[in-house]
Amino acid sequence: MKLSIPVAETIQKRHSVRTYEDRTLSPQDRAALLDYINQLDNPFGVPVKKYITDKKLSADGEKLGTYGVIKGASTFLGVSIPNTEMAPVAAGYEFENLILYATNMGLGTVWLAATFNRDSFASAMHIPKDELFPAISPVGYPAAKRSLTETLMRSTMKSSSRKEWASLFYQEDFRTPLTKSMAGAYAQPLEMVRLAPSAKNAQPWRVRKDGNTYHFYANYKPGISKGEEAIKRVDLGIALAHFHQTALEQGLTGTFETMPQEDVAIPENTHYIISWHADETN
Numbered sequence: 132m133k134l135s136i137p138v139a140e141t142i143q144k145r146h147s148v149r150t151y152e153d154r155t156l157s158p159q160d161r162a163a164l165l166d167y168i169n170q171l172d173n174p175f176g177v178p179v180k181k182y183i184t185d186k187k188l189s190a191d192g193e194k195l196g197t198y199g200v201i202k203g204a205s206t207f208l209g210v211s212i213p214n215t216e217m218a219p220v221a222a223g224y225e226f227e228n229l230i231l232y233a234t235n236m237g238l239g240t241v242w243l244a245a246t247f248n249r250d251s252f253a254s255a256m257h258i259p260k261d262e263l264f265p266a267i268s269p270v271g272y273p274a275a276k277r278s279l280t281e282t283l284m285r286s287t288m289k290s291s292s293r294k295e296w297a298s299l300f301y302q303e304d305f306r307t308p309l310t311k312s313m314a315g316a317y318a319q320p321l322e323m324v325r326l327a328p329s330a331k332n333a334q335p336w337r338v339r340k341d342g343n344t345y346h347f348y349a350n351y352k353p354g355i356s357k358g359e360e361a362i363k364r365v366d367l368g369i370a371l372a373h374f375h376q377t378a379l380e381q382g383l384t385g386t387f388e389t390m391p392q393e394d395v396a397i398p399e400n401t402h403y404i405i406s407w408h409a410d411e412t413n
């Protein structure tokens with residue numbers, strides 16, 4: 132489904148917000164978010180559950196903790212998925228679309244996969260026991276000034292910068308950098324991949340263009356835990372939402388497919404996720 136908002140413009144506006152005004156969401160804004168939640172879907176055929184919870188509604192005496200990272204927010208969004216390979220990718224895709232909707236409404240958000248108390252949020256949101264619970268986000272009105280904690284976090288992670296095209300995008304093999312002119316109409320969808328948020332701003336997305344096909348990979352070192360690996364796949368899902376929604380906004384069509392990768396020498400630490408096969412007419 133194509134989002135009913137200016138996608139590339141909203142992607143360029145979005146940044147993480149960890150410091151909020153101390154007031155609750157207006158009933159209108161809450162209703163609009165719920166409406167969006169009910170419209171979301173993903174092109175990977177995975178059922179993704181979304182949640183919205185007010186802090187005051189949490190189970191008796193339970194503290195919805197964010198380890199001092201989030202200030203002022205009283206409403207939180209959440210996402211849960213079945214334990215399958217594509218599910219974290221689908222979660223990244225759908226939840227990022229929700230984040231873009233919220234951004235377009237003037238609301239602040241920040242993906243949280245680590246700095247929140249998973250058990251207390253799982254119970255407040257009634258996450259099914261057999262589902263994975265990869266992330267939440269506060270949602271509210273951004274404060275005029277960032278907290279010191281937030282300012283320090285942003286500078287440590289270099290949150291306002293991104294890797295260059297040459298380290299992310301390739302032509303045919305992994306030796307030739309893909310330039311914007313080689314990408315043609317897909318320069319903009321790829322640029323929106325580059326601007327995506329990612330856990331610790333690691334920017335693990337790699338893309339290889341081969342003819343009409345864009346192959347997506349996740350870059351990460353061996354030895355990371357299953358949970359960390361799932362978050363890398365969430366990062367890829369976020370990038371795929373930016374890519375797909377920007378392509379649709381430009382009238383570019385195609386399909387996501389799993390395609391064989393035997394004919395290409397894939398560098399170490401690079402893990403294939405999925406491919407976008409653009410329609411010939413594009």
Ligand SMILES: Cc1cc2nc3c(=O)[nH]c(=O)nc-3n(C[C@H](O)[C@H](O)[C@H](O)COP(=O)(O)O)c2cc1C
Nearest residue numbers: 146147242243244245246288290328329330331332
């Ligand atoms: C999957 C994912 C998980 C994240 N987890 C956390 C987290 O646990 N705590 C936090 O403060 N920020 C978290 N972030 C926010 C990133 O640090 C942030 O997106 C990145 O530094 C880029 O900054 P920007 O969002 O302002 O562009 C996460 C982001 C993503 C995409």
